[in-house]
Amino acid sequence: MQDFIHVKDVASVGEGKLVSVRGWVYRKREIGGKVFIVVRDSTGIVQAVVGKDNGDAFKKAEQLNIESSLVLRGYVKREPRAPGGFEIQVIDIPWSFVGWQFPINEDAAKADSEYLLDMRHLWVRSRRMQSVLKIRDTVFGAIHEWFRGNGYYEVQAPMFITSAVEGGSTLFEVNYFDSKAYLTQSSQFYLEALIFSLEKVYTVAPSFRAEKSRTRRHLTEFWHAEAEVAWAGLEDIFTVTENLISHVVKRVLERNLEELSILGRRTEPLENVKPPFPRVSYDEAIGILNRKGFDLKWGSDIGADEERALTLEFTQPIHLHHFPEQVKAFYHRNDPARPETTLSVDVLAPEGYGEVVGGGERIFDYDELVGKIRRFNLNPDDYQWYLDLRRYGSVPHAGFGLGVDRLVMWICGLDHIRDALPFPRDMRRLKP
């Protein structure tokens, strides 16, 4: 077996070296008795040239379609006319697979259409998706890196559950032998159970929401990074989320400048991301928004349009905190100093992207939790084991959930969350 190199290393092996690369046809042009093949692999693109005098390889090269695969061998040449300044002068093509006519062309790619979603299993090969996927890899890696570097245990919660985490949210029902089960919409309750064992825990797992949402920031299956910390309060969640997000962004800037550039993503908004993030109370937000022309009453929720307007006032992600009780789920702890509000926080990504994190302090007192469940017209019987946690050595604690796909969407500057992951699932899309 001979040694192969990756496309990105072609320039550095030095002119005149004989190299072998394996990849796919990114572009093919025939002119002047030569075939120019731009070869793509997981690391980049490089131009290869096959001359007509090289009869056997020339014939093979001529037959290749876009995205056909090939192995080629040739000499590296410094060539200012080639993209990247180097090309491979092919001496032979030891292996090739002549693919069918590739169904995605430049026109379809430019249109950014529904068609590309139907063709996603092939579109993942595009430089654009390739770049998103590399950044996504950095993001997931950096999340694990940060939690593990800060004393958290990684845990796993079940995906099959029997009742809702939050009343009102819609669950996917599945057949579970002779009974019904549901797909989890959050691992939070399980993490809360686990803090009494491990104190600081996190998980990165899918969550499922059967909401009929048709927006650019909703999926029915999304990747949820959740953490829960014993003895922690709202201030700790501010600190944890701003440090976590800043770390992730820093890693992306270290590793993915090329990918950001392929995506046409400006890096300035990312370079601004450093702790601490501005803290904006719900009260302040209502004031800011009403000065900007909204007409919001205290107690109304801050919707997508309002979030967008609010984030445009800042150059960093912001901590929006102290939401009124009625706009947050029942498990949020009310602020003893101001009981109509909760010790809750959303982190809003800048540039109009909006909510990427929701979290805050949880109710740790049994009677307080039962009372609030009733006040929200829910049935305490549905929360038996969750209430149990408040019976045996309960402690103040706090946690949060981060929508990883939303974070990737913002970091990449994407228009739609669907493009932040390879095979998105939403209300109307279950394939490929």
Next chain:
RNA sequence: GCCGCCGUAGCUCAGCCUGGUGGAGCGGCGGGCUGUUAACCCGUAGGUCCCGGGUUCAAGUCCCGGCGGCGGCGCCA
């Protein structure tokens, strides 16, 4: 749940308002070009104009119904 939009070539779309022989670009195929960069130039093939009904001498175009799809809001991460 609410509001709005669309369905014409493999893909992206124009044509519809104001009815009169189905169009463009990209892609395919054939040819040309001795260095292309989303190559270019010439030629050529390719259509159930979503389906059904109606109006009309005549419907892709107007009307009614159906089907399929898209965007946004709410909800949330």
